[in-house]
Amino acid sequence: MRIRSVYQRLYKTYGPQQWWPADSRFEIMVGAVLTQNTAWVNVERAIANLKQASALSTEAILDSSHEQLAEWIRPSGYFNIKASRLRNFCQWYQQQGQYDRLKRLKTALLRQRLLMVNGVGPETADDIILYAFARKVFVIDAYTKRIFSRLGLSDPSAGYESLRAQFEKALSKESVKTFNEYHALIVVHGKDVCKVKPRCEQCCLARVCQRVGLD
DNA sequence: ACCCAGGGTCATA
DNA sequence: TATGACCATGGG
Numbered sequence: 001m002r003i004r005s006v007y008q009r010l011y012k013t014y015g016p017q018q019w020w021p022a023d024s025r026f027e028i029m030v031g032a033v034l035t036q037n038t039a040w041v042n043v044e045r046a047i048a049n050l051k052q053a054s055a056l057s058t059e060a061i062l063d064s065s066h067e068q069l070a071e072w073i074r075p076s077g078y079f080n081i082k083a084s085r086l087r088n089f090c091q092w093y094q095q096q097g098q099y100d101r102l103k104r105l106k107t108a109l110l111r112q113r114l115l116m117v118n119g120v121g122p123e124t125a126d127d128i129i130l131y132a133f134a135r136k137v138f139v140i141d142a143y144t145k146r147i148f149s150r151l152g153l154s155d156p157s158a159g160y161e162s163l164r165a166q167f168e169k170a171l172s173k174e175s176v177k178t179f180n181e182y183h184a185l186i187v188v189h190g191k192d193v194c195k196v197k198p199r200c201e202q203c204c205l206a207r208v209c210q211r212v213g214l215d
Numbered sequence: 216a217c218c219c220a221g222g223g224t225c226a227t228a
Numbered sequence: 229t230a231t232g233a234c235c236a237t238g239g240g
Contacts (some may be wrong), residue, residue, distance in 0.1 A: 007224090018216080020216080020221095032221085033221085033222095033223090035220090035221045036218060036221085036222040036223065037219090037220065037221085037222045037223080038221075038222085039219080039220040039221080040221055041220095043221080077220090078223095079221090081223085081224085085223085118223090118224080119222095119223070119224085120223085121222060121223045121224085122222090122223095123221085123222060123223090124222070124223080127221080140223090141221065142221090142222090143221085161218090163217090183221090184221095186221095187221050190221095205218095
């Protein structure tokens with residue numbers, strides 16, 4: 001499996017990323033929702049607003065009005081829809097008994113429950129499961145699809161679940177720490193190897209291969 | 216001015 | 229099942 005050798009190369013080149021950047025598990029979960037299709041620096045501003053208002057908790061978020069919540073998270077974009085999603089998530093989190101209760105669930109069941117929340121899709125759920133619950137799920141994002149498809153290691157038309165299964169099989173003997181670092185390395189340095197989305201297949205492929213050390 | 220960022224939902228075919 | 233529209237801010 002070359003999925004493992006790509007990891008070795010990335011880790012050796014860039015070192016540990018120490019993810020997820022947050023002060024608490026709840027902050028990770030909030031960040032996972034707010035970062036949907038959004039630059040992280042904007043999420044940081046939104047989270048800073050919540051902290052300054054002492055609103056980074058399920059209670060404060062559930063007690064606030066839609067307008068107030070939307071105003072706090074405005075810098076992260078899509079603020080109306082994300083205000084609803086955050087509220088949905090907090091309702092669910094409260095109802096499920098928060099971390100201490102949820103941590104008892106097996107990974108597959110935890111994932112299934114997370115996906116029931118309107119506003120939490122596969123990637124957001126897996127961010128939460130991996131970084132807040134420290135379970136071995138591999139988060140598939142746009143860079144992962146792009147890079148591995150250009151390396152010829154995955155089918156370009158492969159869906160989320162299929163890719164996830166492929167990675168999790170290849171990394172089944174690895175630790176949670178490896179899952180953690182691998183996704184972080186792809187997100188932080190993925191744009192390094194392939195800056196633009198468009199199709200400079202040749203140059204992108206060449207750069208990816210060079211960085212990652214495959215022929 | 217244009218493109219994109221640590222996506223997801225819903226309607227349509 | 230697979231696209232497309234939509235959400236919306238901020239940096240390059």
